[in-house]
Amino acid sequence: MHTADAQPATILVVDDTVENLQLLASLLGGQGYDVRPVTNGRLALQAVERDPPDLVLLDINMPAMDGYDVCARLKQTDAGRDVPVIFLTAMTDTAAKLKAFKAGGVDYITKPFQIDEVLARVATHIALRRAQRNLAEEHARLLVVEDLREKLFHMVVHDMRSPLMVLAMNLEFLRQEIDGIASEQAKTDLRTSIRAAEGLGGMANELLDISRLEEGQMPLKRARVDLVGIARDVVTRLGGLDRSVVVDIDATGEVMCECDADIVRRVIENLLSNAITHSPTGGRVCVALTETAQGHRVAVHDEGPGVPDEAKQRIFEKFGTAESRQERTRQSVGLGLAFCKLAVQAHNGTIGVDAGTPRGSVFWFELP
């Protein structure tokens, strides 16, 4: 046998000359192939339709329907599209050979046959075909697995939401109950637990929002809002997180934009908290808002280590920052920027990162 497959490879041999058919049948049959001889193109097409072989050996010079024609028709059928065809020809000129390839053949064998050459070419193309089919099957199987994985991911995130809410709310109830009676240590412990629960909730929201955005399932509540006002709120909330970093806003007047205020706020929150996290002690972070020809631009400048060129694309992909975060402990699984990108795209905007001058980086987005 020539392949590892349990079933012998099947070869359809098409030739109007019975002697040729007999020769090839005994030759290939002797090598363990399952040979199916037919004497014309019509029968060949029927045979492939009924049960596609692993390979077709096709004579070119036949009455009624020549080999080129048979091959071209075969390639238009679902059953025959992927079956390799080797032409059998007495013609040796280049034009005829080219025509054979053009008709969809993978190879040709010239008559009179050199036995070893026939066997070598047949074996090669059958092995190739089988490898191709295995790859296609493997690919299809992987797609199914990937689909399952995606569904499982959704289910897990979905099912996490009730317990997360129960956890967060009951910690809050507990906080109200023990207020005034518990020790300072107990209160601190509880506050830490509440923050962790909020962090978990935030992650679950991020994951779910990303899948909703990916599927175009995120309902956008568009309204005319002032981006400067939103940015100021975010700066007020996050500016005090790290007292060693100075955060300010660079804007004149209002920047009115038609968008989902809540989602845009979260994009700015993400960019700003990243900027603060990556700032050196005494660093300065600036949120600049401007009207541009493209629309409304929000840019967050930091003085951090900057983003290497090769990472500038990947950084906005899902889990794109996961591999690059080592020592910094952050409540993120590398989804923040993926969320930002999808959220901005949902608004038909663009997002990117440039090198800062003289140092750091500028994460920016523009909304129409």
Added chain:
Amino acid sequence: MTASPPPPIVFIVDDDANMRDTVSRMVRQLGIDVEVFATADAFLAHQRPDRPQCLVLDVMLQGSTGFDVVAALAEAKIEIPTIFMTGSGTIPMSVRAMKSGAVEFLTKPFDSAALRGAIDSALELARAQRERRAELESLEALLGTLTPRELEVLTLVVAGRLNKQIAHELGVVEQTVKVHRARVMEKLGAASVTDLVRLTERVTALKS
């Protein structure tokens, strides 16, 4: 319209015991009475009190969905403003919820403020529906005091017919019509034909 309504009550249907405990506690913290149910059937079988009420319903229930419950309520002609809770606020789901007549759609996790907002608008709607029903009931009771013949006269008067025409249509003398008409005005407390028209139009509007 009526005396101040009895205190409201919120019903919660969720198959997750932890969620039932948590959401019911959140509602109680808002100072509102609450009753919980683990299944849609238990809620549907429950004898509901005569109080302004709303339903907080999990979309994903064991063996059925919140949409099924809403459909069953509509089928039984039970009018109760409904708030959905869900783990995934996708567009098709929120559209479906709103089409089914939901007042609000809460995506878990939600906080007390979001729950309060939803319950406030649901109960406001419940009170409005309640007032409508009460008004309709009292007007129908009033119309119920009319005899079949008086009702016929009322219908024709409201349709703009003159006494003479009504007498002809009913095959009675005009004087009889006048007597019926006076009694209709008196029973319904109407001072004019305009009052009669207003009253019947109101009944039609309340029924729609």
